[in-house]
Structure formats: structure tokens, C-alpha cells
Amino acid sequence: MAGAPDSVDVAIVGGGIIGVSTAYWLARAGVRTALFEKGTLACEQSSRNWGWVRTLSRDLPEVPLALLANRRWQEIQQQVDVGYRQNGLLYLQENDRDALEHTRWLENAKSYGARAEFLSQREVRQRLPESGRAWTGAMYSASDGVAEPQLATVGIAALARDAGATLLEHCAVRGIERSAGHVSGVVTERGLVRAQNVLVAAGAWSRLFCGNHGIEFPQLKVRGSVLRTEPFDANLSLSINGKDFTCRKRADGGYTVSQFSASVAELVPDSFRLMRKFIRPWIANRSIVRVRLSDRFIDEWKIPTRFATHSESPFERCRVLDPLPYAKGIDQAWTRLQESFPVFKGARIAQSWGGYIDVTPDAMPVIAALPDNPGLFLASGFSGHGFGIGPAVGECVAALLRGGRSPVDLAAFSLSRFA
Numbered sequence: 001m002a003g004a005p006d007s008v009d010v011a012i013v014g015g016g017i018i019g020v021s022t023a024y025w026l027a028r029a030g031v032r033t034a035l036f037e038k039g040t041l042a043c044e045q046s047s048r049n050w051g052w053v054r055t056l057s058r059d060l061p062e063v064p065l066a067l068l069a070n071r072r073w074q075e076i077q078q079q080v081d082v083g084y085r086q087n088g089l090l091y092l093q094e095n096d097r098d099a100l101e102h103t104r105w106l107e108n109a110k111s112y113g114a115r116a117e118f119l120s121q122r123e124v125r126q127r128l129p130e131s132g133r134a135w136t137g138a139m140y141s142a143s144d145g146v147a148e149p150q151l152a153t154v155g156i157a158a159l160a161r162d163a164g165a166t167l168l169e170h171c172a173v174r175g176i177e178r179s180a181g182h183v184s185g186v187v188t189e190r191g192l193v194r195a196q197n198v199l200v201a202a203g204a205w206s207r208l209f210c211g212n213h214g215i216e217f218p219q220l221k222v223r224g225s226v227l228r229t230e231p232f233d234a235n236l237s238l239s240i241n242g243k244d245f246t247c248r249k250r251a252d253g254g255y256t257v258s259q260f261s262a263s264v265a266e267l268v269p270d271s272f273r274l275m276r277k278f279i280r281p282w283i284a285n286r287s288i289v290r291v292r293l294s295d296r297f298i299d300e301w302k303i304p305t306r307f308a309t310h311s312e313s314p315f316e317r318c319r320v321l322d323p324l325p326y327a328k329g330i331d332q333a334w335t336r337l338q339e340s341f342p343v344f345k346g347a348r349i350a351q352s353w354g355g356y357i358d359v360t361p362d363a364m365p366v367i368a369a370l371p372d373n374p375g376l377f378l379a380s381g382f383s384g385h386g387f388g389i390g391p392a393v394g395e396c397v398a399a400l401l402r403g404g405r406s407p408v409d410l411a412a413f414s415l416s417r418f419a
């Protein structure tokens with residue numbers, strides 16, 4: 001096949017931060033690796049996110065991944081500029097309930113290695129002199145940071161290529177081949193590539209990809225929305241979760257702004273197929289995720305759930321998911337940021353964009369071998385927080401693919417928990 005070896009040890013489906021980080025770790029270990037991306041590297045979630053690299057407020061089993069990731073981001077930044085810096089993260093509080101929620105999280109997260117401090121009202125005022133809002137305190141992590149989504153995945157991809165991996169863009173994988181019950185390769189739009197193991201790291205497409213091979217992966221899409229300002233000095237370098245806005249300084253001098261409530265779960269045929277698994281999280285998160293009917297229902301209705309691999313597949317018909325931002329959600333975030341930090345009234349919005357977040361029912365990913373499908377592995381469903389832990393996930397998945405032990409316990413991330 002043009003540009004790719006006929007045969008590799010590992011084929012990776014998807015060139016987001018998860019697939020690319022895995023390729024990097026495999027190639028470093030001398031494993032013959034080819035990665036296939038239907039669009040361009042990081043064209044979906046991995047270039048559209050807020051850029052937070054955080055331990056704060058994570059689901060507990062993800063904390064060790066986040067701690068390992070902090071070390072890996074530092075090492076990567078020493079080799080290539082991915083915009084990584086430990087600028088600190090504040091989760092602001094406005095009442096006793098916020099403080100209690102943060103205290104409870106830290107009590108539980110400590111045994112997983114998490115560290116954070118609590119700031120009083122006065123300490124918050126000292127750190128945020130530009131803010132006019134009456135914060136009552138904050139949970140703070142000095143070691144949390146950011147990386148630049150526009151730089152990170154392509155930067156790690158350059159390291160993976162230097163280490164010997166083949167990374168192909170504009171090359172969709174239509175499906176897998178099996179031989180004697182074991183995975184034996186991938187069928188791409190440019191032909192067959194034999195592989196002993198295959199990793200599906202296809203982001204929001206993983207459910208469709210797996211479903212075509214009879215593997216049920218409960219995953220839906222939630223539309224997130226973001227804006228960035230033009231370069232501007234607001235005397236604010238910390239990243240902030242202000243409850244009804246989030247804000248972080250960018251390497252280009254501007255700020256990335258959004259809010260957790262700028263998320264929309266569009267009803268699609270899969271919403272009804274998966275209703276039983278998702279109804280509880282929808283209800284529990286109704287204050288931040290709005291459920292809406294949109295044109296997306298018809299778009300997804302037209303996508304076949306089963307298709308042959310010898311002709312054009314859905315992955316070629318839509319190269320890049322590029323949704324419009326949810327204007328009301330980001331307008332609100334921008335207004336609340338300006339009310340909380342009046343200095344931002346002097347800033348100008350440069351751009352806004354949308355991105356589909358792939359979510360599972362418990363908002364945690366699957367990172368596992370699929371035991372009923374020897375040779376097949378899945379790393380997907382990162383539910384809005386896979387960017388920060390991406391380099392660590394790549395290291396863990398690479399260990400699994402090599403038949404070794406993951407440096408972080410992955411027991412909580414099996415697919416069978418959804419059975």
C-alpha cells in the first residue's frame with residue numbers, strides 16, 4: 001500500500017492524541033506501528049479542546065493517569081514545543097456547598113496520589129486582583145497546567161515519526177480483518193495492511209467502528225463550544241473554573257474561554273438505542289448538558305450501522321466532524337467572565353468553534369483489550385477529559401499492546417463494565 005508497510009505489528013485507527021501518543025510509545029519500544037487517520041491529525045476533539053491538563057476534580061481511577069501524564073508532558077515539552085506549562089488551576093467557590101464538594105473530592109482523591117490546597121477568600125483575592133466577584137474560596141493545584149491543542153498532537157506525532165512509526169492522513173480504516181479468530185489486519189481505503197494487533201482510538205467514531213464488527217460500545221456525542229480572544233493582557237496566567245465560565249491563558253497571548261454548561265447532547269438514533277444506559281447521567285448532569293433535537297438526528301439516521309469494507313465507508317463520507325458552536329452557551333460564558341473580571345471588557349473575540357465530545361455512561365473511558373476479539377484493543381470514550389491524560393494513556397495502551405503490564409492500573413476502564 002502506498003506510503004505504508006504491507007505488514008506491521010500494530011495498526012492504530014485514529015490520529016487524535018490517544019492514537020498518536022500510543023504510536024509514540026510503541027515506536028520508542030521498537031514496535032512496527034502504522035497509524036491511520038481519515039482526516040488530518042487531531043482534526044476532531046484533540047485540536048478543539050480547552051487545553052487543560054488537570055488532576056483536580058477527576059474521576060478517581062483517572063487520577064494516577066493524570067499524575068503520570070504531568071511527568072510525560074514535561075518530558076515531551078523538552079523535546080518538542082507542545083505549549084505545556086504548569087501554570088496552576090483554580091476551582092473557585094461561591095458557597096459552603098462548593099467548598100464541601102471540593103473537600104470531599106480531595107479526601108477521596110488523596111489515596112490515589114492527588115494533591116491540592118484550599119485557598120481562603122483573602123488568598124483568592126490576592127491571586128485574582130482583577131476579579132470583582134465575591135468568591136468564598138478555591139481549590140487550587142499548582143502542578144496542574146495546560147498544553148496547546150493546536151501543537152500537542154502534531155508535536156507528539158513528529159516524535160513518533162522520528163522513532164520510526166508510520167502515520168498516514170486522509171486514510172480511513174473501513175474495518176478489521178480476522179484470520180482463525182484473531183485480528184490479522186485493517187482494511188483501509190487504500191488497501192489491506194496486515195497487523196498482529198489493532199487499536200481502535202477513533203474518538204467519537206469508535207462506537208460505529210466497533211458496532212460494525214458486532215462489538216457493543218455505549219458511546220454518544222456531546223457538542224462542546226469554545227471561544228478564544230485576540231492576544232490580551234488581563235494580568236491572569238492561572239487557569240480558572242469559575243462555575244459559569246472557564247478561562248485559560250493561551251501561548252499565543254489570548255485566552256480560551258468556555259463553560260461546562262456550553263454542552264449540548266443532540267438527540268440522535270443512538271440516544272434512543274442507548275437510553276437505558278444514559279438516562280441517569282442525563283438527569284444527573286441536566287444543569288450542564290442540554291438535551292436537544294436537531295438536524296443531527298437525520299444526519300445520523302442516514303449513517304448505516306453495518307457496512308461492507310470493500311466500498312466507501314461512513315468514515316470517508318465525513319472526514320471531519322466540524323459542528324457549529326452553541327452560541328448561547330459561549331455568549332453566556334463570555335458575559336460571566338467579563339462580569340467577574342471587568343478587565344476582559346477590553347478584549348476582543350477572535351474565533352469560536354464547536355467539537356463533538358465522545359461520552360460513555362459513567363463518563364470514563366474504555367482502555368482495554370477486548371477479550372472476545374483477540375488482537376483488538378479499544379481506547380476511547382474519554383468523555384471530555386482525554387487530552388490532559390493522553391500521553392499517559394498512550395504509554396499504558398502501548399504496554400498492553402506489547403503484552404506487558406500497564407504502569408497504571410486499568411481495571412476500572414474495561415468494556416465489560418457496561419455489559
Ligand SMILES: Cc1cc2nc3c(=O)[nH]c(=O)nc-3n(C[C@H](O)[C@H](O)[C@H](O)COP(=O)(O)OP(=O)(O)OC[C@H]3O[C@@H](n4cnc5c(N)ncnc54)[C@H](O)[C@@H]3O)c2cc1C
Pocket residue numbers: 013014015016017018019036037038039040041042043044045046047048049050051052053054171172173174201202203204205206209224225226315319320354355356357379380381382383384385386387388389
Ligand atoms: C470543546 C472540548 C473541550 C475539551 N476540553 C478538554 C480539556 O480541557 N482537557 C482534556 O483533557 N480534554 C478535553 N476535551 C476532551 C479531549 O479533547 C478528548 O477527550 C481527546 O482529545 C480525545 O482524543 P481521542 O484521540 O480519543 O479522539 P479524537 O481527538 O477525536 O481523535 C479520533 C480520531 O480518529 C479519527 N478516526 C475516526 N474513525 C476513523 C477511521 N475509521 N479511520 C481513520 N481515522 C478515524 C478521527 O478523524 C479523529 O481524528 C475537550 C473536548 C472538546 C470537544
